[in-house]
Amino acid sequence: MQLTAPATPRTQPRTRDADGMAVASFILGLLGLLVLNLFLGPISIALAAVALWRGTTRKGRAYLGLFLGVADLAVLGIAMAVSNTISWSL
Template identity: 80%
Template sequence: MQLTAPATRRTALRDADGMAVASFILGLLGLLVLNLFLGPIAITLAAVALWRGTTRRGRALLGLTLGIADLIVLITLMQVDHTVSWSF
């Protein structure tokens, strides 16, 4: 059983690191397109990565911040256009 526990921990940590990177990328991409969908996904991935103890904490926090910024940009542009969606 000791042989599987460290391997399981490494796999979980690698998954958390992947989620942190994915949240950053989706949050960044969400500033340009599909922020209604990508913002909440970035927030969720960042929260799960932080909860699992990622070694890329800064990247997860940046993904969380970008996800929140995605939703703020969406709300702002929706208020300006008076529509449910926005476009350039």
């Protein structure tokens, strides 16, 4: 007779964490378009990448967070090029 542990879904907390990361990535990427692009852009990209790697069910939000994180850095680069400074302000 073989004894096995009952089958429990171990992916539930991991997927839920990944879903939270996808949403956080989207929100931080969106916020980063206005303030702190240098910090929020890379954080948004990292959170989106980890959420996608962990298999989030909110892939759309993760991809939007990834896109917005890249857009944050692009906006920063364009604003710095236009103003000929290391930083920019509204």
